[in-house]
Amino acid sequence: MNANPRGIPQAPFVDNVDEYMKTDAVDATIRKFTEAASKYKFMENSKLQQRGSLEQKIPEIEKTLSMVNYLAEQRGADEPIKTLFEINDTLYAHAAIPPTETVNLWLGANVMLEYSLDEAQDLLAGKLAIAKGNLKETIEDLEFLRDQITTMEVNTARVYNWDVKQRRLEKGVSG
Template sequence: MPTLQKFQEAISKYKFMEMSTAQRRQGLEQKIPDISNTLKMVEYLKKHKDDPEPVETTFELNDTLYARAKLDPIERVHLWLGANVMLAYDIDEAIDLLREKLSNAKANMAAANEDLGFLRDQITTMEVNTARVHNWDVKRRRDRQIQKNQASSST
């Protein structure tokens, strides 16, 4: 039945959009803590920028590997922008950029969560409507068969 096929196609499209949005949300869930940690570190460096002595800190090299370092006071930081691109920024510019990126990432996360809720509602609605159309079609066919049997038995 063409109507049921259209409903199934719509459900498939909604499920694809749901999967795509869930992947985007998952990426943001990983990105937000990274941006937040980077922002905290740059703010820490700014706070100690005027100290005459080097700042001693521990930083993460890998998921389970940390190293200690002494950092001389600095005026500029280098930030990874992605796609193997790193740029140098003044500390204040870096803080502004990171705050903006963090704000945008949180807004995108909220939008993705809202989109996922909408898509789930649409999928549920389409599945219910598909079941209703299917049941209507089954009943219609049964009624036709009954009418056909009655017509053939009366002749």
């Protein structure tokens, strides 16, 4: 069975329903297709959450990298940098930041580490590249999953319609 680069299996398309239905019962086939579509929808929901998380994380990384780049530009300055420091979403305080060679970065899980400006730039640029790559892959996966869901729904409809047609033919022959 084919799969996308991240291992999500490709849904089989039932081209010839008459041939396909020679190997399985209608109810079992419809159940199997519905179950597969449900699995794809579950994966889609997971990928949508991942996409939302990445879409929040990328601007934060960009904002932090921008600030580190600015601090690196101001390295040799004599005057402190005057700025508004964000305390909360809507609360800011005035701050004077002396020229510095280091920054402290939150790594997550209540962990903060001190880095030189160059190390911080490298770390943040790497994290940004990874996050953007992950977002691109997640969007590709979502498109792939939508196609697979559609394929399984079409398969289900084709088998159901085939079954209706077969029942009508049987009634016409026996009636």
